[in-house]
Amino acid sequence: SAMLAGCRRALPAALSRALRARAAGPGRRAVSTSWCPVGAAFDAKQQQQPPPRGSAAGRETGLFGVPELSCPEGFQEAQDKALQESERLVQKACSTPPGPETVMIFDQLSDALCRVADLADFVKIAHPDFAFREAAEEACRNIGTMVEKLNTDVELCQSLRRLLADEVVMSSLDPETRRVAELFMFDFEISGIHLDEEKRKKAVSLNVRILDLCNEFLTGAHLPNKIDKNVLPEHIRYNFTAEGNYLQVAGLHADCPDDLVREAAYKIFLYPSTEQLSRLEELLASRNSLAQLVGYDTFAHRALQGTMAKTPETVTQFLEKLSDQLSKRTQKDFEMMTKMKMKLNPQNSKLMPWDHPYYSGALRAERYNIDPGLYCPFFSLGACMEGLNSLFSQLLGISLYAEQTQRGEVWSEDVRKLAVVHETEGLLGYIYCDFFQRPDKPHQDCHFTVRGGRLRENGEYQLPVVVLMLSLPHSTRSAPTLLSPGMMENLFHEMGHAMHSMLGRTRYQHVTGTRCPTDFAEVPSILMEYFANDYRVVNQFARHYKTGQPLPKNMVSRLCESKKVCAAADMQLQVFYAALDQIYHGKHPLKKSTTEILKETQEKFYGLPYVPNTAWQLRFSHLVGYGAKYYSYLMSRAVASMVWKQCFAQDPFDRAMGERYRREMLAHGGGKEPILMVQGMLQKSPSVEDFVDALVSDLDQDFETFIMDS
DSSP: OOOOGGGOSOOOTTTTTTOOOOOOOOOOOOOOTTEEEHHHHHHSOSOOOOOOTTSGGGSBOOGGGOGGGGSTTHHHHHHHHHHHHHHHHHHHHHHSOSSHHHHHHHHHHHHHHHHHHHHHHHHHHHOSOHHHHHHHHHHHHHHHHHHHHHHTOHHHHHHHHHHHHOHHHHHHSOHHHHHHHHHHHHHHHHTTTTSOHHHHHHHHHHHHHHHHHHHHHHHHHHOOEEEEGGGSOGGGGGGSEEETTEEEEOSOOTTOSOHHHHHHHHHHHTSOOHHHHHHHHHHHHHHHHHHHHTTOSSHHHHHTTTSSSOSHHHHHHHHHHHHHHHHHHHHHHHHHHHHHHHHHOTTOOOOOTTTHHHHHHHHHHHHSOOOHHHHGGGOBHHHHHHHHHHHHHHHHSEEEEEEOOOBTSSSSTTOEEEEEEETTTEEEEEEEEEEEOOTTOOOOOEEEEEEOOEEOTTSOEEOOEEEEEEEEOOOOSSOOOBOOHHHHHHHHHHHHHHHHHHHOOOSOGGGOTTOSOHHHHTHHHHHHHHHHTOHHHHTTTOBOTTTOOBOOHHHHHHHHHHTTTTHHHHHHHHHHHHHHHHHHTSSSSOSSOHHHHHHHHHHHHTOSOOOTTOOGGGGOTHHHHTTTTTTHHHHHHHHHHHHIIIIISSOTTOHHHHHHHIIIIITTTTSSOHHHHHHHHHTSOOOHHHHHHHHHHTTSOOHHHHHHHO
């Protein structure tokens, strides 16, 4: 469920999968005169021209075109409107006889709160103005309080229960409406609404405590550790920040070529904090208590309800089979890294956990000349955007156009607004591209739903609005913004999420676009990485920004093959993290301490030795957002790999396959069971073995490239 960051209590479904803001949008329309080609908009200087007097773009508006949000105080007004509307809808839901209208009212209720909550969720982390960030944070809190109230509204829940209990009405509903009704009830029950009053109060207080523990754990996971500077040899001290007689260690320094620096960073940064240890133990125990209180064996059983994997047993089977298939390859990778370490450091050649990221990178660089500086000139941002535009046009009949923004609509002058337009269906939605670095901007590439699509009461479709956030360098006087291969792949990945949002045109915003189970949500984005690594696709847009020369084919092949160096060991590490996450959220009380479990799991699923007096799990921040679901990325990659090989590897521009992909996988958002969407696309039901085979076959070297490079 896409819950509110500021109020991640157990939400009624009216919010949980949905909480992403929306304001009513215009209907379809033909190509606008204010649209211009997408590539030009990004390779032009990042400076907005003042719009002509009297033009539409000359009018004042608020953030995302929401009039109230022209100033921070507008959040209060927008929030008050949303709360009033939600109270009206609650009364309406309680007085409406069971029928499809009940589901529609619940979705409107969700929409009313999301209209503010999701927009605020984005603004509170990304707006450069502190006053806006603070007002957005406050709005998140207040909507959260309303969520708490709805969570425990027995009468509201009864109106949904009456519908679900009416077999005649339920059998007359279409599958999407039925699924959405069940999702709403599922989220209600997670909050313990079906329990007696005493247990319900306990569920609410557990939810409140879990939220606080999550926030505390996240903060603790990123805090630096301090050490007396005299403990470290003088020649490596400069690598760390000095603070009086202490040195601050704020990370693992995984890319540092000095083995001793990496070893010191690993042992100091991962030294256990007793406060963080007790936070983690209480968080895991509280999650387990809540899950059992509302009727599940473990937290993992609760978290996996409705996912592609469905049960913790399936996840464990997937991880164990994958680990077995990887083990020989992983050993070979570790042997290669050990040889390299021996060559560079003969006195101390035993491979340790702090060596893996560094030596796998060093092996890639040695075997393939993939200096990013050689690639960047071919990947100007404008060229990459034109490449995406061309790909979407051929596969899906969709074009991206840059649209002039109104004053006050964007939070930074370098944000670009793209209109997503289908050749026959017209305007599908908007993507705001917040691509460039600025002070205080979070350094993370991510996709935010700001408004989900839904069929409105008047028959018009509410257009989806999303933000893509990257941290790209600005253009300079002499060159446009140039992307490294990694940045280009990330752009394609995030654009995969955006297309899911644009094309997941569901009737209900509760299941629109990326509002789907976690282990399916990454499929469209990872699939885009396969397109980004295919020469036929890259060759359409990669041109040297000065000479216009195309990127040579062998450079693309080298780049793709370099990613397979030590890829088995890298994947094995992910399997270890996913297995640890499953055990922590499995049967309680845990048989051993979290550190002893870490040591055992590391030996079974990874292979490099556990380092005494370290506790990596206390830095495992994904335990907060991906509790019991860390496996999702591996399973999504397996599905994306199968879809690529079966449907697009032969012809990445196959329009018939593009349409099938839209129809079977993107169009339903979360309104259809994920495994049914995968079956529709692959025309078979994949087994755990199929998932494992797909991941392992991606590790094989491409013979043609091997010969060419030799």
